[in-house]
Amino acid sequence: MIIRLALLLLSLGIIFPVVAQEPALKQTLRGKVLDADTRQPLIGATLSLVSTNRGATTDTSGAYRLEGTPVGRYQLQASYVGYAPKIIPEVLLESGKETVLDIELQEQVEEIGTVEVRASRNDAAIACPTVRSISVEETLRFPATFYDPARLAATFAGVVNDNDQANGLSVRGNSPNGMIWRLEGLDIVNPNHTPNAGTFSDRITQNSGGVNMLSAQLLDLTHFYAGPFPAGFGNALSGVMDTRLRKGNSQQREFIGQASLIGLDLAAEGPFSRDSEAAYLVNYRYSTVGLLSAMGLELGDEAIRFQDLSFNLVFPGKKGAQITLFGVGGQSENIFKGERDSTLREFQKDRYDITFESQAGILGATVTLPAGNGGLWHTAAGFSMLDSRRYSDLVDRSSLPFREEEDVAIQQKLSVHSFFNQKFNARSRLRVGLLATHHDYDLFSAQAFVEVLAEGKGRGWLIQPYANWQQQWHHFTLNAGLQASWFSFNQTGSLEPRVSLEWKPKGNQHFSLAYGLHSQLQAPQLYFAVAAPDENRALAATKANHFSLSYRNDVSETMYYRLELYFQDLYDVPVSATQFNSFSALNLTEGFVEDALVNLGSGRNYGAEITVQQRFSRNWYYLINATWYTARYKGSDGIERYARFDGAYAANATIGKEWDRKPRKGKAGAWGANLRVMLSGGLRDTPIDEPASAAQGRTIYQTDRAFEVKLSDYFRADLRIYYRRNSENSSSTLALDIQNASNQQNVAFSYYDTQKRAIVEKYQLGLIPVLSYRVAF
Template sequence: MKQILLILLFFVSLGAFAQTGAIRGRIIDNITKQPVIGASVRIDNIQLGATTDTAGVFTINNVPIGTYSVTISSIGFQTKNISEIIITSNKTYYSEIELLEGASTLGEVTVNAFRGENNPMTPVSTYSFSREEIFRNPGAQGDIMRALSVLPGVVSGGSQFSAIAARGQGTQDNVYMVDDIPMFNLSHLEAEGFNSGFNDPNGGRFSIFAPRIIDNVQFQNGGFDAVYGRRSSSYLGLGVKEGNRETWSFSGQFDLLGATLIADGPISEKTSVFASARYQNFAMLINLLDENRSAVSYGDYIIKTTTEINAKNKLSFIAMYNPEGTSRTIDDVAFGTAININDDNSGRNILWNHESSKTVVGLNLRTLINSSSFIKNVLYYRSSTVDNNFGRFNPSLDADGIIIDPRFGGYETNIRHITNNQQEVGYRSIYTRRFNKAALTAGVDAMMLNLDYERRLSRTDTVYSFRTIEIGANPARYYQLLDPSLFNSTFDDNAFNGSAYVTLSWKLSDRFTLNPGIRYDYTGFTEQHMLSPRLSGSYSLSDRHSINFATGIYYQDAAYADIAGQPAGNTLKNEETIQSILGYKIQFSSDLKFVAEGWHKQFYDVAVQPNRAQSYLTNDGSGYAYGADISLIKRLSRNYYGQISYSYMESVRDDNNGLGNYDYIFNIPHTVTLMGSYKPNNKWIFSGKFRYSTGRPTDRYVIHSDVLGTADMLRYAQEVTAVNGDRFPDFISLDIRVDYNVQRRWGTFSAFVDMVNTSNRFNVNAELFIPETGRISNVGLGVFPTFGVRVEL
């Protein structure tokens, strides 16, 4: 009996031992990347903590499993609080944490761990997300791009699209950086060539990052400094999670769309690895929603290693591969009878086959030069390939547009063919040094690009949707002929891009910080030299109140597809934007702030398309945009977070073709967002988000019937009488998410339900004109559900 009791006590004590983990990390200076010695690290609400050693490293052992917030403080630095640190059995949570330099005007204000915020070097329009906030964001389904759409001044194409447009500009106008590597774009399923052979302005549908891949996010809605360029609207910097240097973990998420697998841990004493593989297939969801049949799938594969070579050098390697494919064949459109070609989201007569991929490989070496400076060298290769085929099915219809016999009627599978292959080898070197009252950043970028582009029309095609000015030569013919000689293009060339920049963050007094900077760019394909002066600053009225501002010139490279599509002798110019921002911020507490900002933009040399049926572009466009954003944001700490925001915006363009000003496609005058998340205990999380915005602009038009004048082929035509002269119905969506988490000795089990647009209101994103019936098919989305489970070992 005594032996049995001893055995039971052994297992009980073993179980108790298994219910603890550890926290370990390194604290460094945000500006110099030097270790912070003697920093205090305390786990809130329990009597556990540690102090950093001479290498900035701390360790807290025997932490009971659970979810904690940690407070880090050190003399001369802003106190930082990190929430939602999850401790699992026999695992060590590891993180490298940066502290911002202290400011006497901040008094006793503690700053939560959100990258870039409360940094005098980025005083305006700066927002960030933690990994847990991205994952919890209702309706985002763990997608970083969808999570960003809740920020003030940011809009998207609605629930069907994830690409963002910021403050009166488009989805192609944002700077994207991943681990300091510039990216072509961050989206899947961007329909290049869908819109009469030209790009869809809505952008992509899903980001290329699976949930819990991105560890830190910094977003600036304009006014970013001279370090970043070649795009003019906003800056989005993403940091991929580094591998845990202490212990291994494995996780898998399985949901309605597919699966994601993650491995994270050390592979040697100095090197850690983080690897992720995701595959998504929409067949089940398409059947569940009874949507238009097609095959849609994509994958995202990433590996990142981090090596502490020595005390001064840290090297990271990253490789990403993001393939995708979607198709709609004659078998997909001919799946049954009594199908109405006019139905919303129908597109019943469009056939396509789309394949593309993105590849990135990069090395990032951070070297500490001395106690006040460091240099970062980045070498990378990136490529993007697109291969699109578009065809048409010509079904037999009755008078109401019902397909009589799906398998009767001609079809073509390769009317338009587009290939767009881009490759770039680049090098960036960025030097940072702190002085007594200032911080200097200077750098150079060098890129060699190859663009191999081809757009082919197999025969003369007919376009039944046109603007009035496009048929001026023959006003009695209510259609356009898409001529291969004016559409086809072949381009295969190399170009060099170079940049140099310097910016200074100068602390003029305890209250006033000024950030002047200047950037030089050379763009090889446009053979253009550009100089971009920029200035931002912050003045602290008190320990919690500040006035912030930014102004500058921003140039945007011409899109590669536009460059490649031009006839011989027509060279595009880069677009120019002049921005100004003035804001007021109140930091009520470490996790609660109010921000109000007004902004204005002036646009010059905007690329415009005089005739939508031709690839010829000019830089005759101009325009302006202005607006104001107001937000009250409660960041994630303790057990809840939320946001209330309102944005007003006007964005106007003028193609200078005699028709005057018109609303830009992302002119959204009013946007309201309400979002909240509550965690009553360690098992349940409840989140909700309500979004309202003014409907997006759409063309005003008239319909012409029997435009071919032949009895055996009835066709209608859409004549656009006013570009963006009308609007879609207002966008309204209520998203709800519920998460359930339970920790076991072997790891963590999670389940979630994420419902986009729970009321199933059909929010229209775009319109498709149907020449066979003369009606409009709305493109949009109602309810979009997903659910799944996640296991972490």
């Protein structure tokens, strides 16, 4: 099948060859050029579209405008005297919507001849060698991401998607629980619909779900941090998904409609009035994923529904001041109906009615104010909540359903993040800030209303003050930071140094050495085990020393390769306090723990990563990477074992190309084809004790042989084919995504099935086609 698809893509290139003729359709590219540290406008900055004669300069407000630009893809270069120039390599102009792009430039010590290629990778006064920026344009192009930046991040080196049904990310051998989500700089709850998707126990996870609640229609850049991230990022061990919302168009009203076999989106944006730059952006989405089930495609045999509403309101002030108000709210459910006729039951699950319901909401605001000469003060505050409930009822023809399992997990976060930036000169910058998050927990889990596994309520402030100093020399950049962490819930804390040093011996070469001590609170369900209410509430945060050494070579303005070595030493990991066994919190993703725990466990992860990337240029791009890694841990028995997420290796190759069609009758278009191939080592599992499982009527593991089983290697090929059309007042894209185009049978996990009375292998998703149509006008 893959060969046939490749022949189809080749035929498209023959039928629709690249044409040199300039399209007749035009569009406007505009925005502002700002100082990255102070967000003050840069007056007289130069903008130019690479390989064209089109350009502009910024006015007294830092604004630029390139009108009458033919639709298509461009590279945009911004430069200003005394500042490092920058190229934005992937700018897409479509006829149905203006492209508004604000660019931040950083003052430099001396003039250099090369151009920085990393698109929008600046976060004022903060640098991180391992940060990757994900644009909405990339989510519209990469195969089978379904417009989710988390699924796209799985194409990066060192990152593995732990299950096809969800967007959980194992980063450098860590559990997906090691990550944290941020929105507009604030720590938030899990922002995903169906947060139980793809799990063994069908229970809620901390950081993943089937569908991202943050719609692509509202997203701007998403910064994905891995490795030793700098001060200002806390409560995470492996990665940070830092999501930003884009501004609505402040000069004209625009609309986006998108329909797919996953959901229906309707978005609107525009100015509040003609006399103000204040703008709104709002999106509503309702799921249509049930159509896949109607087509006979297996999605876990469940009826899935979700909907969400999101908005972002921006109110610019004078001299760079700005106020924003944003919000996201959504609900989802997946319902499985058991088979009433016992003679027709095939699997254990057929004996149950299972309902999972989830509601989530986020509401926040930001204020940005200039402060004196070279200063900037920014404050964000927000409230987020997640209420998830699961019910499992045993069904029988002769009686009413009997409630066998019930889970309630309610989590709330009240977050405040305030920082002050001061640029002393081109060499020196300081950021001082405070992260304060109030955590509120309410959990309950019971089996057959007899055995209560977890129950409790708790609340506490996580206080994280921090400071980061950046000092630049001719060839060196030093970032030195310190962050403290204190959790009032159990009076525990830590002091966490962060430091990175970058050396640029030549304009296109970068050597980086980084270290960070990071900590993360335990998953809420660990604190409230009924068997150990006092011991587990006292659990301190897990900590990790993270080291990395990297080299990057910018071969050209759009192509680079990167090598990195890393080592992570984890300690204060919760393990069993009552017996010597193999349990470790490092292997958890979902579920409840019945045992008393203590912070005496450890782990270590190390590996090597290589990445080669050609950004979109001359109508094609590629991203190729490989990772070799090891993840080990120790439980309370002191034996070092492979960790659950040790797959040994992972390799990704994504490639794509566009073919422009010759404009005719006021319309222009382009065909695109994108292919992604993934190959990775199988994750780890624990052998099942079949006789004990049969005797107890549930899966019983041989815990003394924890994670000795290595699942078979994972292979998946994804495809995205699209046709993008531009007409006079609108643009549209018709696309077909095929996840697992070869219908590969990848093992997810094994369990003992009481209906079959045997060990059963559960597989990942098979071939999933998703047709979508997007129109902007």
